[in-house]
Amino acid sequence: MEYVSVSRLQSGMVLSGDLIAPNGRFILPKGARLTPKNIMSLKIWGVSEVPVAKAKDLEESSGEELLYSSSVMEEARNMVLDLFSGTPPASPIMEEVFTVAVRVIAARIAEGLPARRPETFSLSLPVKPSISDEKIDIEDILRTEVGLTSFPDVYFRVSEALQSPKSSVSHIADLISRDTALSATLLKLANSAIYGVPAKVDSISRATALIGGRALSVLALGVSAVQNFRDIPVEWVNMESFWKHSVSVAVIAQILASKKNPRVIEQAFVAGMLHDIGRLVLYRHAPFTMARLISASAERKIPLAAMEKEVLGFDHGELGGKLLERWNFPLSLSDMVLQYHGPEEQIKTFPSALLAAADIIAAAIGEGNSGSLHASPIPDSVWKVVDLPCSVIDMTARQAHRQITEIYSLFKGGDDDGKTVPHS
16 A cells, blocks of 8 residues: 655545544545545644555556545445444455445445435334233244244145155156246246356256256245245335345355355355344234334444344344244254354354355345344454455445346335335
8 A cells, every 4th residue: 555645645646545534533435536625634634644546556446436526435434334333344354345335335325326225114103101011932932923824835845855865856846846936936036147047947847957956945945935924914114125135135145155155055045035034023023122122222333133132032043043943944044044143153154154244244235124223243253164255245246236136026025115014
């Protein structure tokens, strides 16, 4: 990084790093182009030297960051800082997440798009003097809140086939083919950007050959579960926002998986789609309590999952993982959801670390929101388990941007405008 004396600065120079005043105050972000007013301000602040990009570096740059004014870049950076509770990046992976997230949000601001994610859970609930009658016991929820009676028959047949060593690939394909709606969705997935196949996949047998019998079974279970929940009658919840976040995590997880272990792409995708199912159940089971927790977590600037754990004794990941286990999902998948919000020392497997990282990346750069206004950084120990270079974040964000809208359209449920679906 090259530093230039403030007396030699010229209008048009571009910062190669964040600019911090001697008193520690943030002044300008990396990528900002200096103006005469900026330079005068730096002298007033007592800045002696400034990190600027070399001419060669500017030529090699994509130039995207230079399209945005310093005020847009600063606004974007402040929004990313707020997401992470005002804590600046303190590790290489989080520096990369910050850089990419600032770029993405700056692009939205510059294009006049909403930069902030929409609220998922409305806090304008009817006044209720007491929430003591909202029983929140995880075992009680597991027993009574969500049963399997409304799941489609194909779900049980595929689940049994997945657990049976005698089931053949052709048998699984035949089971799935009998359900027209499920087959149509799986064929759309097979023809989506996730796989990028040059020729159209027009039959479940071809999809099975492309994806694999067991992997297609996992996708079938995930699609069935999502379809069962997409019209869940939850008051005060923006389902469009909720599912957009889920799709963002699914897409990012499968992209990261493809770069390290392609054999878990489908598992990563389904885990991403269902990682917040536990929170959706909590919204339905105890809306007043969840509204109180959302308000408290926002006031304290901590992730909602931490607030859930503190007050309820468990978080939505733990509930969701146990629900998936109860629904006979593969244990490897239910464990991903169970562990992804757990203590970092417990996240020791690649799939669990992958989901934990994808959730945080999606919170920083993705669309939608499942209820939490703040996120925790990716722990170094978790990213070490993922074992990918930090530079993968930028490419992943670019790929995800192209895929999220396409995949979301496959799972979209409820009203087109994202309004809540009231109880009948």
